[in-house]
Amino acid sequence: MIIVAERLNATRKAVREAIEKKDEALIIKEATDQYAAGADIIDVNAGAHPDREEADMTWMIDIVQGAVDVRISIDSSSSAVIIKNIHKLTKTPMINSVSLETKKLSEMRPALTEREADVVALCMDDAGLPKSADQAYDNALRMVKTLEGLGIAREHIFLDPLVQTISADHTKGLMVLETIERIRADIQGVHIVCGLSNISYGMPERFLLNRTFLVLAVGAGLDAAIIDPLDKKLTTAVTAAEMLLGNDPYCRNYLTQYRKNNIIP
């Protein structure tokens, strides 16, 4: 399981304020805590103020890279912010995200090909969010063809089936799980990634629902997740699920995490 750590995101109040006050200590603490908790990649979103986002992203990347020796995911809705900052990354970049929206994809093209970056590819096009597993799978297939056409290898493509809210439509969880299963069965060599929190929006006990959904998604074929690695019940669910799915030879990782007091039931 590839863990993309989500806490350094300007939609969180503490991070937004740190960006505004140029509070390096908070950024360093979030980066080091997430790395220590097992993050493979640290997502960096500096979108507090659109007019300053490019400079804020540069500032955050410098701090994170100064604090920990870890891969970074540049997370921005602005192609310019990504293009201007990707060259700063010392390790293989992840770009979060691209979609089949034609304008955005053509803007992003130089950044995509320049650094052999990993790409989070949303299964949506100009028409918006997919309405069925068929449509999401069709978007995934078109996304892979488009990105391969740009010279991006499948091992760098992280398809995101786009988790939607179950309180609005109780079939949306199943839709994502079916999309994951179909991608895993039929599109060889790609990664599948998602965020979780949309699933439980508007429902009670959101953390419980998020981690139960993650277990189901890992069972369906998810191999990467954008999560909070400091949520030990969530990482416990991942560790347990990976073991139960046969991905932990001799149950070694589970037992190691247990001895480190990281298994929280």
Next chain:
Amino acid sequence: MIIVAERLNATRKAVREAIEKKDEALIIKEATDQYAAGADIIDVNAGAHPDREEADMTWMIDIVQGAVDVRISIDSSSSAVIIKNIHKLTKTPMINSVSLETKKLSEMRPALTEREADVVALCMDDAGLPKSADQAYDNALRMVKTLEGLGIAREHIFLDPLVQTISADHTKGLMVLETIERIRADIQGVHIVCGLSNISYGMPERFLLNRTFLVLAVGAGLDAAIIDPLDKKLTTAVTAAEMLLGNDPYCRNYLTQYRKNNIIP
């Protein structure tokens, strides 16, 4: 999800002692508690003393049926105990269990056909436990053919893929999940049931592992489980998984259970 409640089992010390002392109160309490917690079927295992099991089973069935209006699963390794007691059941019986072991199956035949009972059918034969998902699936297919040959409809067949211990072989969880997926995809109309506790034998935090495995199994196609319905974290996992899999229209059951304080994260 069909919940078969497992607590009235003579392998539990309290139940064995209640059988020995003819302590009706404990049997009544376990039956009423499990029924109140949502049991669809109450499993009754009276195997404390082989020479008295038949009479003990009669005694327990009378008490459970006197206490709650619920279906009963007669759980015994003795064909005689099942055959002698099945006529006592006022509701559709479940028989736990039969397998492809030829001698036992031929002994059980009268009991199976007499009452249109549900049958827990273990995916094993005279050769013992299956060693692979292929073998378990092959046993499942032979089991269905054999039971259909005896006149038992598929809707009464509860295939049990036989959960084995992951601490002895880290592929055993995946083996069961693959067996469940294949049965669900290829053998129409049957139920799939399992117990959980074998999976975590010898590992720390067994309850966590059991409920994580249950979520994965429900995701793979399990539609019945032999569990302790008083374990609220476990029933919460079932309720949450069912909702996330689209089996809870308008999320109504999840929200109802939440209001009843039955959702324990």
